[in-house]
Amino acid sequence: MTDHRWHTPEAYDKATTRLQQRNASMVARLHPRPDTVRRAYELGCGTGALTEELLGVLPQARITALDVSAEMLRRARDRGLPQDRVEFRLGSFLDEGGADGHDRDAGSPAGAVEGRYDAVFSNAALHWLYPEYSRCFTRIRRLLAPGGVLCAAMAGRTAAADAFDRRIEEATRAVLPPGDRADFNRRRTTDAQVAELAGASGFSVEDVFLVERHHTMSAPAYATWWVASGGPWSTDRPEEHEAVATLTEALGGVGAEVELVHASTFMVLRA
Numbered sequence: 001m002t003d004h005r006w007h008t009p010e011a012y013d014k015a016t017t018r019l020q021q022r023n024a025s026m027v028a029r030l031h032p033r034p035d036t037v038r039r040a041y042e043l044g045c046g047t048g049a050l051t052e053e054l055l056g057v058l059p060q061a062r063i064t065a066l067d068v069s070a071e072m073l074r075r076a077r078d079r080g081l082p083q084d085r086v087e088f089r090l091g092s093f094l095d096e097g098g099a100d101g102h103d104r105d106a107g108s109p110a111g112a113v114e115g116r117y118d119a120v121f122s123n124a125a126l127h128w129l130y131p132e133y134s135r136c137f138t139r140i141r142r143l144l145a146p147g148g149v150l151c152a153a154m155a156g157r158t159a160a161a162d163a164f165d166r167r168i169e170e171a172t173r174a175v176l177p178p179g180d181r182a183d184f185n186r187r188r189t190t191d192a193q194v195a196e197l198a199g200a201s202g203f204s205v206e207d208v209f210l211v212e213r214h215h216t217m218s219a220p221a222y223a224t225w226w227v228a229s230g231g232p233w234s235t236d237r238p239e240e241h242e243a244v245a246t247l248t249e250a251l252g253g254v255g256a257e258v259e260l261v262h263a264s265t266f267m268v269l270r271a
């Protein structure tokens with residue numbers, strides 16, 4: 001199974017209310033005809049924020065929700081969502097034998113069957129599939145029934161987000177390995193890039209747009225959010241409290257503030 005970097009679901013929920021949960025709420029409302037969706041697939045459901053939103057927005061849908069992190073799924077299951085409408089599955093969307101167009105049974109890691117879904121939803125997960133974007137979009141398109149829709153948001157690239165990443169990279173130069181410092185920026189996509197990926201994977205673009213948010217937050221709050229959301233270490237990750245302390249110090253200490261730029265590319269793509 002593909003390795004993953006998520007291990008702090010409680011901190012994730014606490015630290016991400018204003019950003020990811022707001023994005024989840026927006027993604028849930030992107031579908032042009034929510035009343036028509038009977039089978040939905042969610043990629044990278046995490047602690048279930050989007051899953052719960054979808055239950056409210058899609059009155060008829062049964063949802064298969066996948067995540068690669070057992071810890072995040074445990075918290076999603078703890079929400080107590082109705083089992084006749086939601087099935088949580090553990091697995092990586094990129095694993096072979098998963099949602100690659102050859103699935104015939106629901107026992108595959110991704111729990112997905114080609115051509116079955118009216119809609120696929122995803123919030124803040126697609127960028128973790130970098131550099132496999134092309135394979136991933138093609139897999140999603142194959143999961144959809146003809147005319148099915150992908151509604152998603154992933155890390156977006158804007159000039160301000162790039163400048164923010166550069167500031168953070170400079171500030172953390174002394175405490176992070178070079179490859180890890182630049183890791184997240186590589187994953188960002190522009191609206192034009194998503195439109196190109198969509199076309200190459202057999203989608204038509206109904207909408208693609210960027211949302212950029214600016215938040216001033218304390219250095220410890222930013223460090224906590226960063227670590228809970230995947231963090232900058234791809235190997236040899238320190239313990240959570242140590243990672244937060246190291247980043248806080250690098251960002252100027254407990255009294256410092258961070259001008260966070262958060263950019264997301266939203267998309268509505270039709271198979």
Ligand SMILES: C[S@@+](CC[C@H](N)C(=O)[O-])C[C@H]1O[C@@H](n2cnc3c(N)ncnc32)[C@H](O)[C@@H]1O
Binds near residue numbers: 020
């Ligand atoms: C930032 S969280 C977003 C969670 C949730 N969608 C939300 O809106 O709060 C990204 C999630 O993607 C999951 N993820 C990363 N790579 C994945 C993969 N290859 N297959 C399935 N899930 C993956 C992570 O485990 C994590 O829970």
